[in-house]
Amino acid sequence: MSALSIQSGFIDHLGIELLRAEDGESELRLALSAKHLNSWEVMHGGVTMALLDVALSTASRSVAPEGTGVVTIEMKTSFMQPGSGEMRAFGRLLHRSTTMAYCEGEVRDTNGKLVAKAMGTFKYLRRLAVGRQVHEQRRPGEPSGD
Incomplete structure (x- = not known):
């Protein structure tokens, strides 16, 4: 593990569920239920993209120093066919620099059929202080945007 x-x-x-994330690779599992489905009763595209985002980001984090996180800069997803049953997502780090990671990944269904493929870019960051208030960073008189 x-x-x-x-x-x-x-x-x-x-x-x-994160099954594995090490040496620039990751594997995740998602047992689909009614809450994951679209109106056609197959995996919603947003769920697919969330699964891919987590697979790619955990692959990139698996080679980073402890306490380092990543934020998604961009991700392109291609949907091949509908997903149903138990999904497996796989992520793989292709290249990294000091501040950036370039990854690819895919989602496969219970039968191993390719459901979706993605490529993404992630930026390495140190974890920010929890509860940091945005309004504390504004200049006096600057609108809050709230």
Whole structure:
């Protein structure tokens, strides 16, 4: 089992399970239920993209120093066919620099059929202080945007 973990209420809500993240590769599992489906009763595209985003980002984080996170800069996804049943997502780090990671990944269904493929770019960052207030960073008199 990987030393990495996914700490996200959104990912927990979806039920995405991290199986492995090491040496620039990751594997995740998602057992689809009614909450994951679109009006055609197949995996919603947003769920597919979330699964790919997590697969790619955990692959990139698996080679980063402890305490380093990533943010998604861009991700291109191609959908091949509808997904149903248990999904597996795989991520792979293609190249990294000091501040950036370039990854690819895919989602496959229970039968191993390719559901979607993605490529993405991620920026390495140190974790920001929890609870940091945006309004504290504004200049006096600057509108809040709230």
